[in-house]
Amino acid sequence: MSVQPILSVTELKKTFPDGTRALRGVSLDVMPGEFLVMIGSSGAGKSTFLRCINHLFEPTGGRIVYDGRDISKVSGAKLRRLRRELGMIFQGYNLVKRLSTIENVLLGRLGYMSSISGALGLYTKQDRERAVELLIRVGLGEQRFKRADQLSGGQQQRVGIARAIAQNARLVLADEPIASLDPKASDTVMSYLHEVTREENITCIVNLHQVDYAKRFADRIIGLKDGEITFIGKPEEVTDKVIRDLYGEKGDQVDE
């Protein structure tokens, strides 16, 4: 018996109110535990794809099945229950800057708490222990009481990873996690993201536009262009031609 995909997207479409057709029918199966990297130039629809899955954007067409459940249209409490299983990592880190590092990781627990106890920040001792453990794992154990805005960009993104893992997420959506980081910090962040999700057996979809990082970490690479998938394959199948097709003749994103 074959393994069921954890996420199955069929003909996903998203047209913005201004008429931009960001996704023109994207179909994709993601297997449990997979580390999937989506590449493509800016505006190809990578970010829109991720945001449709956790409904930060409402898709305008198509079907999304997560863990056997149809989540094409969910709202209210159902949406919140879905979101707590889907960790998200953002290009701009999106930490609450005036909260401490550990408080930011604990935000990942809100979806599992009652509205009031979450609002009052009454996290359990186990939640706090887990948060500290996660921070140690991303190399920030010492910084846990520092305010988030005092951390460097790379450190903030590692907190972002810890926050997503703290959700006990089964699927992590990482939207350009290293686009604002220097090469050294990019390396660290990608390594931690890869390592932690491998250890916890968490499925991961990462948007990148650095092809070299995609080749280095991905189990499978998806090429997105103008809202459509134009390439699916193993990292070694990403040839120069594939890259030229994705990014245009110049291939200005290719650092190799």
Add this chain to the structure above:
Amino acid sequence: MSDLKIVAQDLYGRSPIRRLVPLWWALGLTALFVVSILGMNLNIARIIEGGERLRVMLGQMFPPNFGILGRIIGPAIETLYVAILGTFLGVVFSIVIGVLAAHNITPHVTVEIALKGFSAFTRAVPALIWALLFIVAVGLGPLPGILALAVNSIGMLGKVFAESIEEIDKGQIEAVAATGATPLQIISKAIIPSVTPALVSWSLFRLDINIRYSAVLGVVGAGGIGLELVRSTRMLAFDETLTITLLIFVMVWAVEYVNNQIRAFIR
């Protein structure tokens, strides 16, 4: 060289009428000033006469009568309490209004419009008028003063709190929402921490304003030191008037000083 000729004609760049704009302003403002004086039947004789009375009054002010301090310290503290309670109530209601009226998180546009309209109204009606209205409603004493300051504070704080929330980086709200947090959790964990400095600093600024208002509200019978101030002038006890004025000054200054310390601390 016909170009040169054009340059020569164009030394000023504007028509003579536009060039004299400052003069028109000066004439207009002078006219407004004169009309206002004429309209009030002020004349030089009265102004001079007033100056004479002012001199007498100033003479009687010194030395200030500090003997009344024991008697006026009670009302002074009441003034302080009125300001603090009014500000406190105002802040609490303004936070609720700010959250519901901020464009980026309002439950519905109609709520936003209604609440922004409400705070514009409470802002437009001066605190003194609110005090007079509340005196009619609940009687004399500190209570109408507290209510007047609270309502008037909502007008200002509701607006600035909503605006502070509207300025928050949308990513932080999005990220907390993406963890599966409820709206209440998003407010308390993403929005409130982000606006805390603005919240504290505006609330303290408002306390500053409310101390000054509170001193004046006593004049219309809403409790506090204002009543003592009016009483002393009616009795022509100007040495007491000066003492009370000095005490108000010390209060206002002290609150301002403490506020600045707190504001410097919270960043």
